[in-house]
Amino acid sequence: MNASTLSFSTADLASHLDNCTPEQLDQLDFGVIGFDADSxxxxxxxFESEAAGLSPQRVIGQPLFTNVAPCMNNFMVAQRFEDAQDAGSTLDETVDYVLTLRMRPVKVKLRLLASPAGASRYVLVQRQL
Structure with missing residues (x-):
C-alpha cells in the first residue's frame, strides 16, 4: 500500500506509517506525529505543521506531552500510551478530542497507535471540517 491510499481509518496503519518516507507522510490529509519510547x-x-502552526524544526526532538502538546498530557492520550507500553500491548484507539494549546478550541479525532514491535508511536489528528 502506498501513502496516497492511506487514510485516517486504514487498518494496521502504524505498520504502514513505519514504512513511509517523510515526503510520503507530507502527502497525507491528516496530521501525523510520530514519537519514540521516550515521547x-x-x-x-x-499537514499537522500547517494546522498547528508549528514548524517541524521546532517540534522534532522535543518531548511531545510536555513541550509540544501539553494539552494531550492526560488520561485520554498520554496515559493510554503508558498503559499500552506497561502491558506490552498494541494500542489503536480513536477518540473525540478538543485541542486547546496556542489556538482557539478545535474539535478533532485523535487516533492513538502503538505496537510493542514498532519503533514509533503515533498520534494522528483528523480535523473536523
Missing part, C-alpha cells in the same frame, strides 16, 4: 517527536508531517 520525543521523531516525525511531524506537513
Amino acid at each position: 520525543n517527536v521523531q516525525l511531524y508531517n506537513a
Whole structure:
C-alpha cells in the first residue's frame, strides 16, 4: 500500500506509517506525529505543521506531552500510551478530542497507535471540517 491510499481509518496503519518516507507522510490529509519510547517527536508531517502552526524544526526532538502538546498530557492520550507500553500491548484507539494549546478550541479525532514491535508511536489528528 502506498501513502496516497492511506487514510485516517486504514487498518494496521502504524505498520504502514513505519514504512513511509517523510515526503510520503507530507502527502497525507491528516496530521501525523510520530514519537519514540521516550515521547520525543521523531516525525511531524506537513499537514499537522500547517494546522498547528508549528514548524517541524521546532517540534522534532522535543518531548511531545510536555513541550509540544501539553494539552494531550492526560488520561485520554498520554496515559493510554503508558498503559499500552506497561502491558506490552498494541494500542489503536480513536477518540473525540478538543485541542486547546496556542489556538482557539478545535474539535478533532485523535487516533492513538502503538505496537510493542514498532519503533514509533503515533498520534494522528483528523480535523473536523
